Amino acid sequence: MKFGEVIKSADFKTEKHAPVIEAPEKIKSEELFEVEVSVGKEIPHPNTIEHHIKWIDLYIQYDEDPNTLHIGRYNFGPSINEPIIKTKIKLAKSGKLIAVSYCNKHGVWENSKEIKVEV
Structure with missing residues (x-):
């Protein structure tokens, strides 16, 4: 079995483990923009x-x-902080942001969001 076969995905509106990526859908090349990734946006995840x-x-x-x-890894401690990160990045070309999260009880989850870069 390959690792990719154990990664789960689902709509964050119905699954509390799926990461949610919030970022603009269109940006200008090399423009710094904020990305927020959270787990438990619609359905709170235990902590x-x-x-x-x-x-x-x-x-x-x-x-x-x-x-x-x-781009980066963001670690969390139980009952200390919530699984929410904010970071600023810039992209030179269009692509897909991919967020992967790990729940100590239910494994690895992913989600993605397309970002269009206007030159």
């Missing part, structure tokens, strides 16, 4: 020692590029 989000990774996959670039 206890027994059941919590341990980390969120953020990636970019540029259009027509087979490589995926890692």
Whole structure:
């Protein structure tokens, strides 16, 4: 079994584990913009020692590029902080932001959002 086969995805409106990416759909090339990724936006996710989000990774996959670039990993402690991150990035070309989160009880979840870069 490959790791990609165990990654789960779902609509965040019906599944509390799916990460939500909030970012503009269109930006200008090299323009700094804010990205927020959260878990439990519509349905709150527990934040206890027994059941919590341990980390969120953020990636970019540029259009027509087979490589995926890692933007950052954000770690969380149970009952200390909520699984929400905000970061500022800039892109030179269009692509797909990919967020991956890890729940210590229910595994790895992903979601993505297309970002169009206007030159």
